[in-house]
Structures are given as structure tokens and as C-alpha cells.
Amino acid sequence: MQTLPEPVQNLVDALSRLPGIGPKTASRLTFYLLRAPEELSQSLADALIGIKKNTSLCEVCFNITHKQSKICEICASSQRDQHTLCVVEEPLDVLAFEKTGGFNGLYHVLHGVLSPIEGIGPEDLKIKELYDRLKTHQFTEVILATNPSMEGDATAMYLHERLQEFNLRITRLALGLPVGGDLEYADQSTLLRALAGRQNLD
Numbered sequence: 001m002q003t004l005p006e007p008v009q010n011l012v013d014a015l016s017r018l019p020g021i022g023p024k025t026a027s028r029l030t031f032y033l034l035r036a037p038e039e040l041s042q043s044l045a046d047a048l049i050g051i052k053k054n055t056s057l058c059e060v061c062f063n064i065t066h067k068q069s070k071i072c073e074i075c076a077s078s079q080r081d082q083h084t085l086c087v088v089e090e091p092l093d094v095l096a097f098e099k100t101g102g103f104n105g106l107y108h109v110l111h112g113v114l115s116p117i118e119g120i121g122p123e124d125l126k127i128k129e130l131y132d133r134l135k136t137h138q139f140t141e142v143i144l145a146t147n148p149s150m151e152g153d154a155t156a157m158y159l160h161e162r163l164q165e166f167n168l169r170i171t172r173l174a175l176g177l178p179v180g181g182d183l184e185y186a187d188q189s190t191l192l193r194a195l196a197g198r199q200n201l202d
């Protein structure tokens, strides 16, 4: 059986370790890069190194920020509502909220969710940092915006219990049916949530 030259196999192996990329896609990308101009590989390599070298986590909310700044643009902004805190799983969730333009408060990024199966406990997330923040800042509402998954729900429940000591309004995102969706295609838990989160028509 013919084997790939080592440098080629190395890239295939490295790409295969990324989420959503199987061995087939990894091979296809590798051979694409082999044929493409060298500058493509160079800029890809630079970008890959750059994300580690030129970014860090915001010291306040733990969102991704430029290495030069200790706190991110959102935390640094005086235009944001300083009393509402939205707790999310990942930096990408911050981006999703920001894209909607419908939220003007601050964020706290947990960097994951509680998962006993994967051995992820409270100490593995930015939960202590969340307490410290709530102790030292006057928030009036905390929105627990973890994903509507089993782990996301469990994390929200855990936080809800632990945050009782603070005089806060604690909310969870209302979840329901996707706009334009069809009731008959909604899965059971989505439909149950939609029912539980029903609102008065006024």
C-alpha cells in the first residue's frame, strides 16, 4: 500500500483533529493546498499562529480580545447597560447576541458547560469569576443564556441555585419555535418549551 509522504500525512492528521472535519475532508483540503499557490498556505499558517499569539481573554468577561487590551471593547464601553449581565457558554455566543443588536448589557463567558460525563465541573468554568463579579458589581439582572441542551439546562439550573444569595432577577431565555417553522416538525422538547414559555396576548 502506498503511503503519503510524511509532510502530507502530517497535515491530513492535523486537520482531521478539527471538529467537523473527517479524514476525507482533511485529505481534500491537504491536496487542495498542495496545488494552490504557496501564499495561500503562508497566510493560513500566519492566521493560525496569530489566533494564539495575538489574542487573549478579557480579564472581566472572558470574551476573546486583542492581546494589547486587557479588557474587551464591550466591557470598556460606557454605552452599555452596566446592570444586566448575560451569561453565555462560548465567545461565539457573544457574537450571536451582538449580531442581533437587541442586547445592550454586559456578558460573562463561561467557556463551556457542566458535564459530569466529560468530567467538567464548576471549577473548570469561569463560575468563580462570575461570583466575584456579582459581588463587586451592582447587577440587577442575570440572564442565563446557556444553550437549550441537556448540559446547558443543567448549568443554568446550577447557576440559578448558586446565585440565590444575590439580590438579582435571574432569567432564562424564552425558547420556542423557530420563526417560519412548522409545529408538526418541531421536536418534542422544543414544543414543550414553547408551551411552557407561552405569553399573554395583549
Ligand SMILES: [Zn+2]
Pocket: 058, 059, 060, 061, 062, 063, 071, 072, 073, 074, 075, 076
Ligand atoms: Zn470583556
